[in-house]
Amino acid sequence: MTSFSWKPKMSVGVPLIDEQHKKFFEMLNSLESHEGDVKPILDSLVQYMQFHFQTEEDFMKDRFFGEYPEHLAEHKCFSERVKNMMRDYRAGRNVKLEDIRGFMVEWLSVHIMSCDQKYARFIAKSKAALNQPPSQA
Ligand SMILES: [Fe+2]
Numbered sequence: 001m002t003s004f005s006w007k008p009k010m011s012v013g014v015p016l017i018d019e020q021h022k023k024f025f026e027m028l029n030s031l032e033s034h035e036g037d038v039k040p041i042l043d044s045l046v047q048y049m050q051f052h053f054q055t056e057e058d059f060m061k062d063r064f065f066g067e068y069p070e071h072l073a074e075h076k077c078f079s080e081r082v083k084n085m086m087r088d089y090r091a092g093r094n095v096k097l098e099d100i101r102g103f104m105v106e107w108l109s110v111h112i113m114s115c116d117q118k119y120a121r122f123i124a125k126s127k128a129a130l131n132q133p134p135s136q137a
Pocket residue numbers: 056071075111115116
């Protein structure tokens with residue numbers, strides 16, 4: 001497995017959410033070097049995933065982001081896939097730890113660079129609009 005880290009181009013311009021994305025990658029990387037029982041790490045990964053998604057969802061809702069329903073659906077779909085993979089892994093059903101980790105790293109990277117960047121642009125535009133001088137109309 002190869003380690004993966006957060007990159008500045010992934011920033012959504014919200015320090016709290018950037019920090020959570022970094023932490024998510026750190027946790028995924030810790031699966032790589034961990035020896036012994038990985039169950040506690042998997043449990044904390046699922047908990048952290050839910051906590052992080054809730055943070056983003058509250059953030060988008062509070063700011064009336066129009067594409068919130070689509071974003072929420074992405075989170076739900078991913079959460080279901082992860083939970084199913086973990087259930088199969090624990091039951092010894094043809095799912096390897098690398099599969100779970102690889103899937104999560106890949107999904108998270110693509111999601112941050114596509115879906116999360118949409119609300120990042122929305123927030124940046126809102127901030128820019130707030131800084132505009134009032135019109136002279
Ligand atoms: Fe997201």
